[in-house]
Amino acid sequence: MKIYWRHIPQANNSFAALAAACEVHGYDLEATDGPLPDITIYSINSINERIYRDEIVGADCITIVGGPHASACYREVAEYADYVVVGEGEYTLPALLSAIEEGRDPPPGVATAAGYTPARHTVLLDGYPPFSRIKGFVEITRGCPFSCGYCQTPRLFGRCMRHRSIDEIVRYASRYRDIRFVTPNAFAYGSDGVHLRLDKVERLLRSLKGRVYFGTFPGEVRPECISQQSVELVLDTCANTRLHFGAQSGSDRVLRHLHRGHTVEDVVRAFDLCREHGLVPVVDFILGLPFESDDDQRATLDLVKMVTRGGKAHIHYFMPLPGTPLQNARPRPLLPETKKVLGKLALDGRITGSWMDHEIRFFRRTSHL
Incomplete structure (x- = not known):
């Protein structure tokens, strides 16, 4: 066959x-x-x-x-x-x-x-190799305890985080000189995703040999997980000079509607910590969310402008995805002033992504069968 x-x-x-x-x-x-x-x-x-x-x-x-x-x-x-x-x-x-x-x-x-008939099992990551003759990124964690309204991850893989063991990660990472990971939140390795276990993250990072890139695509982090300790851990053990995390909105009201589990203050604090320690913050935003008011959108735009003064912003236009709480929602049009500011920032090379074409967003991501 x-x-x-x-x-x-x-x-x-x-x-x-x-x-x-x-x-x-x-x-x-x-x-x-x-x-x-x-x-x-x-x-x-x-x-x-x-x-x-x-x-x-x-x-x-x-x-x-x-x-x-x-x-x-x-x-x-x-x-x-x-x-x-x-x-x-x-x-x-x-x-x-x-x-x-x-x-x-x-x-x-x-x-x-x-x-x-629904499956009656959950995959144990150590039960399967992350790759064999076809090389891929090492998936270290699957699942997410948060329930962001736009995201398919907890609906596909559940809200309980499952981790690959350090021995198995080291075994497969040894096949690379530049080591990158797949994870919904790199700093959540070894934890339930809410109460971090940075001791386990440190043990993982110190077990690896090679240039380790941690907290960058395809294994970004959440803003509230960026702390003095986690930043120093990256600086001490990793090769990356940037951290990639999601803000999604500059409005606390919108973040609550999304069930993001963090605040705008968390985003600003994460941004400042990165800058203070010489790491470039790369921050994701979603514009056109269905419950976004004009003032909410302007607040997000203000946060984008702040980020681009000392880092990079990656912009998406909201797309309702099947299987998520917002699957039947309609994107909200962007304000003329929003388009104008984003266009100027793009021409200056200070933002990436797409707020007009969904395919640019999706075609840079991976999927799981």
Whole structure:
């Protein structure tokens, strides 16, 4: 049985992780630029789903589709794909391949046009390698205890944080000279995500050999986790000269609506700590949130301008994602003054991202089948 992985740049890390998981069970995944028999696997998000939908419909092979969009909209995706892997794929995908090979019904965690039975397991990260012959970033933590209204992460992976052990992280990180991690919050390693265990973070960082980049893409941090201790730990053990964290809004009212779990003051404090210690703060913002008033948007714009005087800002325009509390919300238009200021900051090279085109935001991110 020949099994192919449809090459989609945004899913490269998923390819690395799932190829490794399938390899454990004796299945080899080969990359392809189009559907091929016997089986072709796709991992899609809510932007690129429209690009690959017709291809999947017309594929002359068995199609398996996963990723954040497929997991959130499995009923719709099951109308044009043969099988939909819902949520984590390390256990479910090899089990599905075995079922197809043996002519059995699909396992729990797989949706078809005939129906869906939820999975009864949670992936233990140490139970699967982060990558094998296909190299990818080392995923050190999965899950998030927060419930930000726009975010798919806790809906896909749960609100309980699961961590890969230090020994396993060191084992796979040793294959890189420049070491980067996948995590929803790098400083939350070893903790429940709310009560930090920086002693465990320190033990991890001091166990690694090579140039370690911690608290930068694809493993950013939260602003309230940036402290004197965490900053000094980065300076003492890591190679990065910047920290990347999310502010999302300059309005405490909006942050409460989002259930972000931090305040504007936390953002300002994190910014100041970075600057005081010579780290460049790179801060994410979302504009056009559905409950954002004119004054809220202006407050966010003021915070963006403050950040760009001593760091970098990365700007997104709100997009409602399926499976999130804000999935049915509509983006709020940007004020003319907002567009004008953002345009000038972009021309000056002080902000990145996109407040006009969602694809720029999504096409730089990874997804998980």
